[in-house]
Amino acid sequence: MASEAPPTALSPAQAQEAWHSRLLGLMAARKEPIISFAVILVSWQIASFFLPPYLIPSVDVIVAAFIEIVVNIGLLGDVLITMGRIFLGLVLAFIIGTILGVFMGFTQTVEKHTLPVLHFIMGIPALSWVVFAIIWFSHVETRIAFILLAGCLPNYALIIHDGIKSISKEYLDMLRAMRPTRKQLFSKLVLPGMIPAVLTAWKVNLGLAARVVIVAELVGATRGVGNKLLLAQELFEMPKAIAWTLVLVAFLLITQLVILMLEHKLLRWRPAKQGGMAT
Amino acid sequence: MSAAGPVVRMRDVSKVFTSVDGDRFTAVESLDLEVGSGDIVAIVGKTGCGKSTTFNLLLGLEEATTGSIELLGHDPYREFDWFRSKLGVIFQTDRLLPWRTALENARVGLEILDFSEKEQNDIALQWLHKLELQGFEDAYPHELSGGMRQRVGMARAFCLSPEIFFADEAFGHLDQSTARRLREVFLELVTESRKTCLLITHNIHEALEIGSRLVILGRPGRVLADMETPTNATRAEMAEFEDRVLDIIENNEVVG
């Protein structure tokens, strides 16, 4: 077969390498992010010289507050409680959203009835859910779970519905010509076909949930980052407010990284991404 | 089913598509076709004349609006599950599952048939090697050239040891030299298997190269002519035959 063109895509080993360097880049082995953050830090520090510390505290005070949280088991517990709420809410939203998404993907009637409602719900601001939750429920954790569910469930359902819809009929016909059972069709086509959508849904919702949960924790939670932020606000403690925010962002970045690694493992069959517009 | 009976029998088959607005479109109209055991038949026709629709009807993926279809004495649509492992299909595009390696794609039919994992791999590797894909067993489809992907698709079909082979424009999107080489390999393997084969194409050269029998389809899908492909013909005779086929396709009228 000498006449055939050799494959031009990256070999698996090359793709692996490209990925690793990208991951390292992401983890700050590059100079650009360091420069950006250095500029922000220096500007902040300069500003702190001219403005009162309760508005712009100096960097070392913030770092001290940050370290205090990280080394203090009790305080770290608040972060873990918040993360726990995020995960619980997301897992719940994921399960229900997946079931809904799969049903919509396979049944036109369900699709036609549900899709417009989901889009409508997506338009409701998180703060409205907070108000509804306070009126409807008295238990704090129920309120938080409800707010997260309302915020993230439609997203899961829509993305997974999309993922199932995007499975091509060509693959379906190819497999059906071999007469698979329903179960085989699901395990060999639908399940692997929707994995990219599932991962996307998790990435999108993790960011969404993190923003929503802080607001949700203002509805009477006695622990959690939202509660700590509220306390910091009441006492006008800017260093703590910033430190708590930073801790939460750090945790989220770590989680994002875990998902990214999982994605790399599960989607290694994908062609390596080509460069974008920036040069 | 009698052993001597035709392997494929289509009688007065038509397929009408109805759009959401209620418009009706006839893609196949009173199509009659019989193919005997071990025959290699080329079906040729203009793009849009209903070849792929016929193909889908034969595979049982769509229901005929009227008429009857029998493969090996069974209805491919109504007796859908009877055809497990009976049909070997090669599509226009490779239709390899992108998340599976060459080997995993080749063995997917054997997984469906619940072969043991060892058998799956043994058989799939044997066919991949026969199709000169050694060294690429663990490559993902995007890492392979178009010709190599189509070879994996062929391995997937041959793994099943099917009773009938179907190919719909299987070499249509490859460059000419790759297409020719693959066609040769395919014909060799099908002939070796002594199985029946229906090859659908819009390319007259391809049709003449492949089949001992040529079925010309008109629009909407129906048989215009059914003829022997000349063997041992001179270049001039072949060119003349080709002209005749082209005329029949152009006229779109049944040749008596």
Ligand SMILES: Nc1ncnc2c1ncn2[C@@H]1O[C@H](COP(=O)(O)OP(=O)(O)O)[C@@H](O)[C@H]1O
């Ligand atoms: N699912 C469908 N619904 C409506 N029309 C269809 C459908 N499939 C095919 N057709 C129409 O039937 C005709 C024949 O199509 P096809 O069998 O794909 O032709 P060919 O394979 O010979 O090019 C075309 O005009 C096409 O638009």
Ligand SMILES: [Mg+2]
């Ligand atoms: Mg076609």
